[in-house]
Amino acid sequence: MTGSGLVITIDGPAGSGKSSTALAVARKLRLTHLDSGALYRALTLALLRAGIPEEEWEELDREIWEELDLRLEPEDSAFHVLLDGVRVGPELRSPEVTAAAPRLAGIPEARRRLIDVQRSVAEEVGVVADGRDMGTVIFPDANLKVFLTASLRERARRRLLQEDRPADPDRIEEEAERIRLRDETDETREISPLRRPADSVDIDTTQLTFDEQVDRIVDAARRRASEGLTGRGRVG
Numbered sequence: 001m002t003g004s005g006l007v008i009t010i011d012g013p014a015g016s017g018k019s020s021t022a023l024a025v026a027r028k029l030r031l032t033h034l035d036s037g038a039l040y041r042a043l044t045l046a047l048l049r050a051g052i053p054e055e056e057w058e059e060l061d062r063e064i065w066e067e068l069d070l071r072l073e074p075e076d077s078a079f080h081v082l083l084d085g086v087r088v089g090p091e092l093r094s095p096e097v098t099a100a101a102p103r104l105a106g107i108p109e110a111r112r113r114l115i116d117v118q119r120s121v122a123e124e125v126g127v128v129a130d131g132r133d134m135g136t137v138i139f140p141d142a143n144l145k146v147f148l149t150a151s152l153r154e155r156a157r158r159r160l161l162q163e164d165r166p167a168d169p170d171r172i173e174e175e176a177e178r179i180r181l182r183d184e185t186d187e188t189r190e191i192s193p194l195r196r197p198a199d200s201v202d203i204d205t206t207q208l209t210f211d212e213q214v215d216r217i218v219d220a221a222r223r224r225a226s227e228g229l230t231g232r233g234r235v236g
């Protein structure tokens with residue numbers, strides 16, 4: 001399955017495994033993974049590097065947002081994020097960036113800055129885009145929309161394992177509380193809150209293995225393709 005203009009969206013709450021799932025789906029279908037969270041993280045990193053205090057982000061002029069030099073470069077099944085022409089990687093996942101990104105994601109000018117970045121790459125290559133508003137705001141006409149969920153405890157457990165931290169009951173509770181607060185921020189913010197797209201395929205992954213959840217999406221995408229990629233509504 002290749003071709004520019006083809007879009008599969010995967011939205012869902014923090015820790016639902018969207019990014020790793022989206023990358024695996026992209027590899028299987030020979031598409032490119034667009035990790036929209038990385039873009040919010042990259043803008044966050046750019047402002048932290050520029051030394052602009054967080055309290056001032058909300059008030060920044062549009063020109064400042066436009067001047068931030070953020071680009072995406074496709075390679076294999078994913079995009080590299082470039083800030084000032086230089087690739088950024090693990091810095092995007094630092095605790096400082098993770099803590100400040102939700103604030104940035106609630107700023108209308110920041111979201112506006114990223115709309116074209118996301119839509120324009122999808123004109124060049126077929127994408128599997130993951131985030132919070134992919135199917136609702138950025139790609140409302142996507143060929144397939146998926147909404148991934150999992151229980152809070154399971155999401156906490158997976159996040160700890162992913163970060164090589166011990167997943168004992170106390171730590172799971174602590175992590176679950178952190179994730180719950182992030183969900184709340186994402187779901188209650190005024191602009192582009194996390195919402196299930198009305199026409200999405202919903203997959204609860206609590207009881208699924210990683211391969212099973214990837215296969216469900218790949219199967220749904222292939223079914224859509226055999227329907228001519230025009231169908232909307234549930235195919236789950």
Ligand code: DC
Nearest residue numbers: 036037038040101102105131132133
């Ligand atoms: O998925 P993530 O943790 O990398 O996302 C980083 C932040 O960006 C998080 O606060 C959610 C937000 N985000 C968003 O508001 N919209 C998206 N499409 C993707 C991420």
